[in-house]
Amino acid sequence: METQLTTTEINEKQQLLQGYDPAEKALATLKEQDGKVDEAFDRLWSEVNEVARFGDRKSLWEATLKVLRQELCGNEGFRGKLSEYIKKPEDAALLTALIISVVQLTTLPINPAIATIIILYILKIGIGIFCEYTEPVADADPTAAKDTLHS
Secondary structure, X not given: OOOEOOHHHHHHHHHHOOOOHHHHHHHHHHHHOOOEHHHHHHHHHHHHHOOOOOOOOOOHHHHHHHHXXXXXXXXXXXXXXXXXXXXXXXXXXXXXXXXHXXXXXXXXXXXXXXXXXXXXXXXXXXXXXXXXXXXXXXOOOHHHHHHHHOO
């Protein structure tokens, strides 16, 4: 699932996070990538980690999301900060705190610019969708589908 931020959404966050260098870097990269979150993530990741694209192997974006689901979805502190920000989306301090919390909570080697991309993605699709719907479907039991069809 490709998620894309509109120019308006990017501009609103730029206004809100003015002066926070990591967010400015992330938002500039998003603009360069036409708002495509996964492409902005890949660009920032490769700049920070000096790694080019991984070729045809598994998407680094998808692998990162899988780890983040495990680390963030069950974390009530993170969910509380997210809920606070959603209630006050004009509060730059709350948004910055969310970005910093992702850096602190995850075991992944991410910086605040990459965390900004991740937070904007979660805000765009919602925490419920992030934690449930976007999770790749495991190899489902083929008989399960048959059972539901015959019920």
